[in-house]
Amino acid sequence: MSFARAIVNLDAIRHNAARLLEMAGGAELMAVVKANGYGHGAQPVARAAIEAGATWVGVAQLSEAFDVVAELGAARNGARVLAWLYHPAADFAAAAAAGIELGVSSQAALNAIGDAVRQAILAGRGAGLIARVHLKLDTGLGRAGAPGTLWTALVATALRLEAEGVIRLEGIWSHFAYADDPGNPTIAGQITAFEAGLERAEELGARFSVRHLANSAALATGLPVTYELVRPGLALYGMSPIPQVASAKDLGLIGAMTLESYLSLTKPVPAGQGLSYGHMYVTERDTVTGLVPVGYADGIFRSASNRGRVRVGGRNLTVAGRVCMDQFALDLGLGAVDRVGDRVLIFGPGLDGEPTVQDWADAAGTIAYEITTRIPPHIERYYVGRGTSSGRFK
Ligand SMILES: Cc1ncc(COP(=O)(O)O)c(C=O)c1O
Numbered sequence: 560m561s562f563a564r565a566i567v568n569l570d571a572i573r574h575n576a577a578r579l580l581e582m583a584g585g586a587e588l589m590a591v592v593k594a595n596g597y598g599h600g601a602q603p604v605a606r607a608a609i610e611a612g613a614t615w616v617g618v619a620q621l622s623e624a625f626d627v628v629a630e631l632g633a634a635r636n637g638a639r640v641l642a643w644l645y646h647p648a649a650d651f652a653a654a655a656a657a658g659i660e661l662g663v664s665s666q667a668a669l670n671a672i673g674d675a676v677r678q679a680i681l682a683g684r685g686a687g688l689i690a691r692v693h694l695k696l697d698t699g700l701g702r703a704g705a706p707g708t709l710w711t712a713l714v715a716t717a718l719r720l721e722a723e724g725v726i727r728l729e730g731i732w733s734h735f736a737y738a739d740d741p742g743n744p745t746i747a748g749q750i751t752a753f754e755a756g757l758e759r760a761e762e763l764g765a766r767f768s769v770r771h772l773a774n775s776a777a778l779a780t781g782l783p784v785t786y787e788l789v790r791p792g793l794a795l796y797g798m799s800p801i802p803q804v805a806s807a808k809d810l811g812l813i814g815a816m817t818l819e820s821y822l823s824l825t826k827p828v829p830a831g832q833g834l835s836y837g838h839m840y841v842t843e844r845d846t847v848t849g850l851v852p853v854g855y856a857d858g859i860f861r862s863a864s865n866r867g868r869v870r871v872g873g874r875n876l877t878v879a880g881r882v883c884m885d886q887f888a889l890d891l892g893l894g895a896v897d898r899v900g901d902r903v904l905i906f907g908p909g910l911d912g913e914p915t916v917q918d919w920a921d922a923a924g925t926i927a928y929e930i931t932t933r934i935p936p937h938i939e940r941y942y943v944g945r946g947t948s949s950g951r952f953k
Contacts, residue, residue: 561939563820563853563905567599569607569944571815571908575795576611578811582778586785589615589641589771591792593623598931599796599816600940602630607946608795609638617790621645624659641693641730643703647671651690652679660691660729664703666716669726676725692717693730693769694760698752699745700736707752714760730769730788731757738776739801750784775800779810797908798927802917807908814908814915816931818858818938822871822901824850825891834888835880839865847895851903854885858934859905860923867922870904870913872897906930 580588590608592601605616605627616631616638618624624642628635642654643662651672654661656679663669672690679685694717697704705713720726733753737743753772760767770786775794777784779801793800797814799807807814828848834840842848851869855861864881871889879890891897909915920927 562823563818563857564939564941565598565934566817566819566941566943567603568813568815568817568908569603569942569946571797571813571944572599572604572607572795573611573944575797575812575815576608576613579775579778579789579791579794580612582781583773583785583789586773587615587769587788588613589617589788589790590795591617591774591790592627593617593619593792594932595623595936597792597796597928598934600942601627603940603942604795604815605631605638606634607944609634609636610946614638615788616640617792618642619644621649621654621659621661624654625657628657628659643693643695651675652685652688655679655688655690656685658691660693662695662703662730662732663692663713663717664695664697664705666709666713669713669716669720673720673723673725677723680725689724690726691729692726693732693771694728694765694767696731696733696753696756698733698749698756700734700749702734704733707756710756711759711763714763714765718764728765728767730771731760731765731767732769732771732790735772735774735777738774738780738782741780741801741804746782750782753784779805793928796931798916798931802920802927807915807917813910814906816916817907817913818905818934819907820851820853820903820905822849822889822897822899822903823852823886825895825897825899833880834890835864835883837881840880840888840890842890844893846893847891847897848879849889849891849895849897849903850886851889851905852886853905854883854887856884856935857938858930859887860919860925860930860933862925863919863923867905867919868914870907870911872901875912875914 590613596604621642652675695704769788771788772784773789775791797812867878904913907913
């Protein structure tokens with residue numbers, strides 16, 4: 560019996576994928592499974608999303624793409640895979656051979672990809688090899704993507720390498736800075752910049768089979784940017800990208816992860832006793848405390864000390880005092896009937912009144928993304944839903 564586990568409901572993933580396809584209004588769905596599927600497990604999530612109609616899988620690191628392709632095997636079912644972060648000396652020929660498509664933001668990256676494929680062909684290792692690329696334009700996020708000033712040169716290089724036969728242009732894409740802030744003026748500005756970049760590339764002779772810009776927030780707010788492909792991550796896991804405007808439930812999404820532990824100790828404590836480091840919490844009356852054997856080393860945010868809530872025996876209780884490395888305390892109250900071994904629900908989809916990932920994000924002063932991605936690998940992922948047996952993903 561492990562001290563905590565993250566239960567991942569693959570039926571919720573399927574439900575959310577189907578819901579996102581509805582929001583996408585005819586566009587294809589890329590399941591974004593970077594960061595080990597936002598902590599849920601990249602391969603099981605990708606597989607469930609593909610079963611529900613996703614035709615693309617997106618990851619950040621090229622290494623993640625190699626893993627997901629190998630692990631999915633036949634379950635990939637023709638789904639295309641895109642990666643957008645890689646070392647300049649990465650094995651681009653192997654990526655091309657594995658059918659992994661690459662997001663490209665710079666001429667240097669494009670040339671490195673072209674060189675790798677050319678060398679593989681010249682060395683007799685790559686007959687018919689071609690790297691499929693998606694040119695990324697920085698429309699205002701100020702992170703990846705070619706700035707407008709370098710866009711024409713990037714497209715020109717791509718067209719030259721395409722004419723040589725070492726790359727094929729597949730996509731044009733960009734990413735929003737403020738899609739989670741409906742009405743923010745940068746949104747319209749980014750869409751205009753995207754359209755202008757597309758027009759410029761087409762004038763130069765580029766042709767793209769897919770244009771993609773929409774993340775979860777763009778879909779949740781109904782931005783008219785679904786094009787041929789959408790790229791949501793957070794919403795696939797049943798979390799709202801716009802929690803200040805609409806909850807996951809409002810958006811028709813179901814939280815896929817439940818995090819649970821148990822009571823490892825209960826004991827009587829007198830009034831006036833400080834609990835845990837720094838005595839941030841002092842008991843007001845004689846009471847019974849409970850210990851939960853998970854802490855910040857297990858992904859429980861220390862910043863949620865005295866704020867995060869958990870469900871025990873049908874009651875939601877606030878963490879009493881500081882979250883430590885591997886435990887935190889609860890004030891169960893005098894006469895509590897809770898027993899050592901009882902289940903402590905840290906968060907879940909919220910359907911039975913338990914706290915949600917968003918509640919923990921609010922308590923910890925962060926975003927839902929950080930809560931699930933910070934649950935470390937040593938916390939067992941236990942899969943439920945169609946296609947699972949005994950919690951192990953098959
Ligand atoms: C380039 C890119 N596309 C799509 C996504 C998915 O975004 P979200 O999880 O907000 O839907 C991300 C995640 O941050 C991303 O970096």
